[in-house]
Amino acid sequence: MTDEVHDVVIAGSGMAGLTAAIYAARADLEPLVLEGDEPGGQLTLTTDVENYPGFEDGVEAFELIQETKGQAERFGASYRQLSVEDADLDGRPFTLHLSDGSRLETKAFVVATGASARWVGAENEEILMGNGLSTCATCDGAFHRGDDVLVIGGGDSAMEEAIFLSKFAERVEVVHRREELRASEIMKDRAMDKEEIEFTWNTELLEIYGSEEEGVTGAKLAHHPEGRPKEKLDNPATEEYDVDVGGVFYAIGHDPNTEFLVDTDVVLDDEGYVETLDGRTSETHVDGVFVGGDVTDSFYQQAVTAAGMGCMAAIDAEEWLDELEREEKAEAAAE
Numbered sequence: 001m002t003d004e005v006h007d008v009v010i011a012g013s014g015m016a017g018l019t020a021a022i023y024a025a026r027a028d029l030e031p032l033v034l035e036g037d038e039p040g041g042q043l044t045l046t047t048d049v050e051n052y053p054g055f056e057d058g059v060e061a062f063e064l065i066q067e068t069k070g071q072a073e074r075f076g077a078s079y080r081q082l083s084v085e086d087a088d089l090d091g092r093p094f095t096l097h098l099s100d101g102s103r104l105e106t107k108a109f110v111v112a113t114g115a116s117a118r119w120v121g122a123e124n125e126e127i128l129m130g131n132g133l134s135t136c137a138t139c140d141g142a143f144h145r146g147d148d149v150l151v152i153g154g155g156d157s158a159m160e161e162a163i164f165l166s167k168f169a170e171r172v173e174v175v176h177r178r179e180e181l182r183a184s185e186i187m188k189d190r191a192m193d194k195e196e197i198e199f200t201w202n203t204e205l206l207e208i209y210g211s212e213e214e215g216v217t218g219a220k221l222a223h224h225p226e227g228r229p230k231e232k233l234d235n236p237a238t239e240e241y242d243v244d245v246g247g248v249f250y251a252i253g254h255d256p257n258t259e260f261l262v263d264t265d266v267v268l269d270d271e272g273y274v275e276t277l278d279g280r281t282s283e284t285h286v287d288g289v290f291v292g293g294d295v296t297d298s299f300y301q302q303a304v305t306a307a308g309m310g311c312m313a314a315i316d317a318e319e320w321l322d323e324l325e326r327e328e329k330a331e332a333a334a335e
């Protein structure tokens, strides 16, 4: 048995989870936010946010997160730095098994666990992420006017990132570990038509140069004529060399954080993103489980869209709880 039964538990403390917390708290639902391993979410990986509405001069990501967190707290939200490891969504209320071995119950469950961008594993990436290294061209492209930049990847999202960056950068070099792109023909053609975009085949990123203060200043690449050079670093045909660049963009995909939903009736798409019931609201295929933010959105993946979807999830959860209460009262009256 668990001691705790909540009205709403929100998994995730990025912009989706925090916005859901504001709305649920203002509806007097006293939401509990399980912050996961990355309190504040993906925005903690960057410094300045220039495209979130309401800040003429932009806002520091840390400040945006802290203010949003405080805003929800003021109305009664609480936080725990724990993750959901497993969810039993068959019974009512739902039971969530947490990373410290404890469990709790909740009537409504909001999933806002985001999608983590894949990292290449290059040296220095932890220091430089958010300081010239990024996983989001829409977010950080405008910081690279006149720079030479690298885009790492070979799929559609790499082509999209490269095309977007070509508006700002002097030269965009797409670095791909094989000699053929995975991207669709149409995206390949669009990228190849841009004179600012160049392709470097059979090449991988080993190291990024720079510092938190000066940002990215260069990178070390490895090339092997048959591709996948990282697997052949000792091979005499592998050549390592340096390039001068002012930015590096990773575009090798995202992993939605949905492992704890795999054995539930919540439907996930082929990539693991949560599918909504009708593709429009925040309702999932399990009554009482709602979703918002990057964990259900593989396309926009922006702070403002995540916040909007968090708002939707909280409003839908509130309505669902109201309906549940009406049904329970009607049942009690009928007995």
Ligand SMILES: Cc1cc2nc3c(=O)[nH]c(=O)nc-3n(C[C@H](O)[C@H](O)[C@H](O)COP(=O)(O)OP(=O)(O)OC[C@H]3O[C@@H](n4cnc5c(N)ncnc54)[C@H](O)[C@@H]3O)c2cc1C
Residues within 6 Å of the ligand: 011, 012, 013, 014, 015, 016, 017, 034, 035, 036, 037, 038, 039, 040, 041, 042, 043, 045, 046, 048, 049, 050, 051, 052, 082, 083, 084, 085, 112, 113, 114, 115, 116, 117, 129, 130, 133, 134, 135, 136, 139, 140, 257, 260, 292, 293, 294, 295, 300, 301, 302, 303, 304, 306
């Ligand atoms: C380098 C970088 C720069 C960016 N810059 C911008 C920008 O300038 N403007 C912009 O609009 N967007 C930007 N973005 C994108 C933006 O950060 C995301 O779109 C946004 O954070 C998504 O919010 P979210 O709440 O859906 O998910 P996330 O922010 O990914 O948050 C997910 C949350 O879920 C938690 N979690 C994960 N698993 C579990 C679990 N099992 N149980 C409980 N909690 C869990 C995590 O700890 C985290 O708190 C940037 C992203 C990156 C990586």
